[in-house]
Amino acid sequence: MTAVDTRTVAVCEAGLLLPGRGVAALLPDGRQVAIFRTEGGELYGLSNIDPFARAAVLSRGLVGETGGVPFVASPLLKQRFDLRTGVCLDDESVVIRSYPVHVVDGMVHVTP
Numbered sequence: 001m002t003a004v005d006t007r008t009v010a011v012c013e014a015g016l017l018l019p020g021r022g023v024a025a026l027l028p029d030g031r032q033v034a035i036f037r038t039e040g041g042e043l044y045g046l047s048n049i050d051p052f053a054r055a056a057v058l059s060r061g062l063v064g065e066t067g068g069v070p071f072v073a074s075p076l077l078k079q080r081f082d083l084r085t086g087v088c089l090d091d092e093s094v095v096i097r098s099y100p101v102h103v104v105d106g107m108v109h110v111t112p
């Protein structure tokens with residue numbers, strides 16, 4: 001088992017994450033993270049803020065894959081963001097923050 005890095009934040013139970021869906025979580029400093037589980041079971045964390053719509057909605061976006069790249073599409077203006085890097089696939093000049101995510105003892109941990 002991996003040692004728990006004290007800089008990580010436990011944000012939710014891993015069982016709450018359904019394949020292809022996201023959940024939003026609040027970090028202690030007030031930032032919002034959207035956490036996603038892909039159909040293949042991988043977990044990713046991105047900023048929950050859609051930079052185009054300036055709204056905290058990405059956790060409610062659709063998760064998909066294009067050419068091997070897992071993405072979430074914003075529910076508002078539909079821009080897609082690479083779940084691994086936060087790069088916008090429709091406008092690569094836009095990058096949102098990505099957060100390392102992993103599961104420890106059934107809890108999802110985010111590295112802020």
Ligand code: FES
Nearest residue numbers: 002003004005008
């Ligand atoms: S960094 Fe390994 S358990 Fe959090």
